[in-house]
Amino acid sequence: xxxxxxxxxxxxxxxxxxxxxxxxxxxxxxxxxxxxxxxxxxxxxxxxxxxxxxxxxxxxxxxxxxxxxxxxxxxxxxxxxxxxxxxxxxxxxxxxxxxxxxxxxxxxxxxxx
Amino acid sequence: xxxxxxxxxxxxxxxxxxxxxxxxxxxxxxxxxxxxxxxxxxxxxxxxxxxxxxxxxxxxxxxxxxxxxxxxxxxxxxxxxxxxxxxxxxxxxxxxxxxxxxxxxxxxxxxxx
Numbered sequence: 522x523x524x525x526x527x528x529x530x531x532x533x534x535x536x537x538x539x540x541x542x543x544x545x546x547x548x549x550x551x552x553x554x555x556x557x558x559x560x561x562x563x564x565x566x567x568x569x570x571x572x573x574x575x576x577x578x579x580x581x582x583x584x585x586x587x588x589x590x591x592x593x594x595x596x597x598x599x600x601x602x603x604x605x606x607x608x609x610x611x612x613x614x615x616x617x618x619x620x621x622x623x624x625x626x627x628x629x630x631x632x633x634x
Numbered sequence: 635x636x637x638x639x640x641x642x643x644x645x646x647x648x649x650x651x652x653x654x655x656x657x658x659x660x661x662x663x664x665x666x667x668x669x670x671x672x673x674x675x676x677x678x679x680x681x682x683x684x685x686x687x688x689x690x691x692x693x694x695x696x697x698x699x700x701x702x703x704x705x706x707x708x709x710x711x712x713x714x715x716x717x718x719x720x721x722x723x724x725x726x727x728x729x730x731x732x733x734x735x736x737x738x739x740x741x742x743x744x745x746x747x
Contacts, residue, residue: 553733553734555734555735557736562741563740563741564724564726564738564739564740564741565677565724565726565736565738566738567735567736567737570733570734570735608676608677612734614733614734623678623679623693624669624676624677624678625676626674626675626676627676
């Protein structure tokens, strides 16, 4: 799996967009970008994933650069409940040992009033 | 309720004792995973299973044993618990849609005295 780099922490004002960056410069052509988050004391929660096109769902948007070496998770209107650690992972889905999902230390997002 | 459940949620034991953490999922997902989470290490994969009776080691398997006699259950056993195994343990299963997202349980907090 490609290695990812994320900022250790970020702050965002409630109601504003939270933009969480992730660098994955060694990503290979068949690796997807996945985002998860973990709210304090809870299990990680799947947010969104993508290959090369931008993706949007009810939780967030995922913007992947054209060269695929970086991506940004966007929470359009952050709320206090979005305070969590956000993990960016790149991997090939559903293939052999790549089925193991390795998490790094993520970005701690603090949403404030 | 459908989903993935872990038990017990909290457990205190003594060094040398055997402990089993249970994981049950109702989706008939093929893949299941056990992770541990410690401060400063993110989530680390202990063992995973691709199907009933198929298991394989992850990043930190030493001191743990798993089995998968039924698709829906994936117990994790610490045969002789050590203090270094004090941690929060998360079970996960992977969706069958082919897009690779994981669904996590709420965690089991284990303290070894």
